[in-house]
Amino acid sequence: KNEVEQSPQNLTAQEGEFITINCSYSVGISALHWLQQHPGGGIVSLFMLSSGKKKHGRLIATINIQEKHSSLHITASHPRDSAVYICAVSFTTAGGTSYGKLTFGQGTILTVHP
Amino acid sequence: DSGVTQTPKHLITATGQRVTLRCSPRSGDLSVYWYQQSLDQGLQFLIHYYNGEERAKGNILERFSAQQFPDLHSELNLSSLELGDSALYFCASSTNREAEYGYTFGSGTRLTVV
Numbered sequence: 001k002n003e004v005e006q007s008p009q010n011l012t013a014q015e016g017e018f019i020t021i022n023c024s025y026s027v028g029i030s031a032l033h034w035l036q037q038h039p040g041g042g043i044v045s046l047f048m049l050s051s052g053k054k055k056h057g058r059l060i061a062t063i064n065i066q067e068k069h070s071s072l073h074i075t076a077s078h079p080r081d082s083a084v085y086i087c088a089v090s091f092t093t094a095g096g097t098s099y100g101k102l103t104f105g106q107g108t109i110l111t112v113h114p
Numbered sequence: 115d116s117g118v119t120q121t122p123k124h125l126i127t128a129t130g131q132r133v134t135l136r137c138s139p140r141s142g143d144l145s146v147y148w149y150q151q152s153l154d155q156g157l158q159f160l161i162h163y164y165n166g167e168e169r170a171k172g173n174i175l176e177r178f179s180a181q182q183f184p185d186l187h188s189e190l191n192l193s194s195l196e197l198g199d200s201a202l203y204f205c206a207s208s209t210n211r212e213a214e215y216g217y218t219f220g221s222g223t224r225l226t227v228v
Contacts, residue, residue, distance in 0.1 A: 042221035043204060086157065090213065101170050104157040
């Protein structure tokens with residue numbers, strides 16, 4: 001069964017702390033995505049990864065294909081980072097294609113206090 | 115503004131009714147994906163259209179149907195609505211069939227069935 005597991009489910013931090021959210025998946029993928037969703041808001045795509053590491057501002061995403069694991073790091077966290085962070089993957093089918101279909105983790109609710 | 119437009123933003127309707135949700139993809143994107151986000155099931159893939167053709171189906175109920183028109187906008191039709199259909203419905207678009215360059219999400223339509 002194609003599954004995506006995130007941890008932790010809830011995360012509370014003080015402003016300035018370094019934050020890590022983890023994502024693991026069960027089988028081969030063509031890509032992994034980190035998404036951000038603010039309360040009542042839409043979904044913003046933060047990163048798309050198929051290998052290695054990407055950085056954008058204070059956000060860093062890494063993926064280890066062999067371990068089937070990815071992490072999202074937030075350095076110097078700020079209250080405006082409070083949101084739900086969602087890991088999503090495109091699983092590779094037997095035919096070698098995913099047709100872009102995403103399977104989602106359950107999300108991590110991040111709250112950063114000033 | 116992500117470039118993906120979803121209308122309406124909010125919809126309240128009664129059980130047994132039929133509604134149509136509309137999505138206009140980002141300019142130049144050929145693929146449209148529909149997702150449902152509910153409190154108990156999280157985000158789930160419903161259906162994918164590429165250049166007017168259905169490419170993949172997920173956990174979409176028989177009461178639900180979708181299509182993509184020649185101008186590439188898409189509509190999701192939900193009929194015989196039940197209380198459990200209350201959810202956020204997101205549309206996303208991508209450049210091609212495999213979403214090689216990632217996704218752009220709309221802000222969602224919040225459907226409340228009373």
